[in-house]
Amino acid sequence: MSGIDDGDVILELKEITKAYSGIVALKKADLKLRRGAVNVLVGENGAGKSTMMRIIAGVERPTLGEIWLDGERIHLDSPADAVRHGIGIVFQELNLFGNLSVAENIFATRELTRGIRGIDHRAQVEKANEFLNRLEAGISAETLAEDLPIGQQQLVEIARAVSLDTRILIMDEPTSALSAAEVDVLFRVITDLKARGVAIVYISHRLEELMRIGDYITVLKDGQITGHAMVKDIDTRWIVRSMIGSDAKDFAKQVDHEPGEEVFRTENICLPRAQGGFAVDHVSIGVRKGEILGIYGLMGAGRSELFECIMGCHEHYTGKIYVDGQELKGRDTTRRIRNGLALIPEDRQREGLVQSMSIANNLTMASLGQFLRAGFHIDVAREAKAINEAIRNLSIKARNPEFDVTSMSGGNQQKVVIGKALMTGPKVLLMDEPSRGIDVGAKADVFLTMRRLAGEGLAILFSTSDLEEVMALSDRIAVMSNGRLVTVVDRRHATDEMIVSASAEGHKTKRMHA
């Protein structure tokens, strides 16, 4: 797209690179934000959108690169710096103080005071109510933040950002917890802010929203900018193409083999949610030997929770789980693993890896029992052999297995987590978003491995929020929405529309009830 009207640029990022241990989240990314416009940012999970916003908000510092505001180079070393420059942000995760009132939340760190006589609570409540009324939120500023439902908490966050008199307002998936009516209100507020010259950065996965509200659009993929245009010039197909790239994911070819008999089945798995309702709502599902079952769903659909129930991480779930026709009795993870189940968790850093240990020790930590001599002595030679085998089989790029696991890229770290699970000798492998936060090459490796394992007779259950991925990899596709298993279809009969509409099913009913 050549004919982009560059408008009135307020903030510019130049060649920003940000490296975390294990992954380069942004690679020399450039971004221009324009005054009085909605600058939309899209990309898949892990493309680097949130990282970029955290840099603009001063939460993270870029490893390399420059930030220019109004033609002047600036340094954002803390969120306070960003606020001083008129940058406000509404984070994806809620950042409210649950134990404080809504008014106190809105005025946190810049309390209205009456000289040395302390905080002027009455004035705060009055002004907070003003902001909330503008959002038509119907919230009293005196309620405690934790007493509000999630959607209203989100509105409080937005009210706080608006109250800052920002010149640049970042909204990271602001509508993910809002009802349709609340979204309409939010859009009216955005239009109002735009008219007052505020530059808005809007991040969302909901393409129809972007088309409705956006002025400029920037597409991120694997930490790099892959597309930049004015929204009026493009359509959703253009967005999807830029998001996915021309190298349209190099998925492993289907290896044709007939799945065997059923090895794994759950019956009526239920996990109550703390706020009422169910995170996992009566899910019954079965997987056959050598079959890949893809579970598609949006964020919060209950996929991770289902996997956690299966692995025995939650004490309060109900329902039955069978492996090879035998009901599993023990409810703890240790016994589940012994029974032939293994999980690749979604959050690699928090649940998958022990960052302080070497690659080798991470690989064998779950399966040390296999290498024992005399019941307690680890046979190091046998362990080393198994480690080398795993590194070769999964094509892990490890210069030396004794190095820290964090010295590798995210994709290789993911392979280590997979290797760890495989070394326990599972019959059923659960993979929660196995391609999250890893680069294209590693993705292809992971998918190839999944195919190979299925060919060897392993039953694989994987979850994803990537439509292409689920269509390309699965033998059967299950769709979850709002904790419920909406449908299970054979890959051959599945269409994109069918799956997308099924994934919204649970939310529709929720809104009707509300």
Add this chain to the structure above:
Amino acid sequence: MTTATQTAAADSFSSGSALLTLMKLRTFIALFAVIIFFSIFAPNFLSTANMILMTKHATQNAFLAIGMTFVIITGGIDLSVGSIVGLCGMIAGGLIMYGVALPLGYTMYFNVIEVAIIVAVVGILIGAINGLLITRLNVAPFIATLGTLYVARGMALLYSDGQTLPNLTGREDLGNQGFSYLGSGTILGLPVSVWILVAVALGAAYFARFVPLGRHIFAVGGNERASRMSGIRVNRVKMFVYMFSGFCAAIVGLVISSELMASHPATGTNLELNAIAAAVLGGTSMSGGRGTIGGTIIGAFVIGILSDGLVMMGVSSFWQMVIKGLVIIVAVVVDQAQRRLQQRVTLMQMAKAG
């Protein structure tokens, strides 16, 4: 311009890694530094008699520090070890002097080996109480072991109403003589307690590397959640480390009362702080996941030599405290600096590699 910045970056990178190596060897450097310093400034420092005496002193810290290292690696802390030393010493003394009064008017006496076993079991039991408080009742390790610190010390004082139990020679007719062997006996010219330390240290180092439970200690401290998800029984690992720490404290209680041939209820006060200091000096990370038995032993010796050497130089005990404190703070500051430097070096590498 670009080439200039690149060479500069490469320079800072290589000097960074040289600095890193230096920092990693800091405990060794510290050990040699104190030895060289005192051999110049303290008379008789290098005499054999003094070396053996210092080794004996350092041994007491080293036992506790080994147990403490495992606890700290899991991300916990054990403040109760000093009090366990006191209580175990009192129990050892009481068993030898008075035996156990049975209800029927008999009194049962134990020989020295039985006494040692009973005392070890008491230490392990107190460790188990710490472990249960932390795993089952979810009390923070700092608070749980602070509680047992007071309880154990109080019980040690109650045991004899605050009196010292003197003259633990035992009686020939009861067959419980020979308690002094542990503290003053020697094998091949080295004190018995040093040999026991060698055995315990080698055992612990072996355990950390070649036994699954030992490996799991590191995993739990590095990432408890990931460990649980990998099927490691986290509570079992934590129970073990506190029980082992209690066992190490019981050994020290036995060694000290055997050496003095008397049990005093205030024995071991503040020893937990020396143990923590030794572990930290030896490179054990207070945030868990990292640490070695070898490093801890060196750390214990640095602290032991430092305090004995200062005494020999005639430095006032008030200054000794100041110096010991400074050494510990510097050790931790260097540890943090090393971690940060290491992280920066890897991140820069990755950013460059793209």
